[in-house]
Amino acid sequence: MLQSLVGVFLGFAMAFQSWGFIMPHQNPMDTLILVNKQNKAPSVPLMLVKPNVDPVEEKISENIYMRPDAAAALEKMFEAAEKDGLKLYARSGYRSYSTQKAIYDRKGRQESAITSVAKPGYSEHQTGLAMDFEGASTLGMGLTEAIADSPEGIWVAEHCWEYGFIIRYPKDKGYITGYIYEPWHVRYVGVQASTEINALDVTFEEYIVMKRGERVVYLEQEEMIGEENFADNVFSVSDDGSDAVQSGDTGSGSYGKRGGSTAVYREGMELPDSLRTAQDK
């Protein structure tokens, strides 16, 4: 099965280097929800719980909430690391739109196109499925690439898929993910997806195209450049972060866009039925 996934993907790899895409009408409760520079986080009330793990420091202990499925998986992963003699700490889980806005206003505006700070509304942390962690050996150094070479970072990179997590922003994949290498940022996708992503060694964006190509709306690269990207035109974004999907027929060959040009929708690639999950109906 993984072989055929790779086959499907290879025919598609080139498209990735020059095309961005959006996933219209995502189910906000889906563990495979895609949030990136073109795909906005849904602003729906989330059920959030605080995982029973140690925060980096007590004063940020309210910053580590996650969705219940992700929180339970995180607890298991942290416990497993501890059994292997490694101590992990949680730094940042769920972030609200307004928290992300404060971070972006402080840091994000100065940064270059490939950055580590998402625009408010476009942070994966807003899904409740992401966590930034630190390990005992780099504690106090903040979120730094040194985590990748630390025993804890190496352990997480090797084992996180067993608990349903992926390293969401791998090294040298910024041209796909839109973000610099973030060895500290894990994303819960569920064990089936994490197992496949690990075996295929692909980014989450690539995986989504493989699994759900027929629902992808491709963007021409020029659409992605600049402060106002396509997603701003597809979604109406209000200051409080609430959004509403504009009506658009995503299955008919084109996708309407406010404000002028139109992004091309390519008819989806054919995937074997065995690759379609229950969530794909």
Ligand SMILES: [Zn+2]
């Ligand atoms: Zn993060």
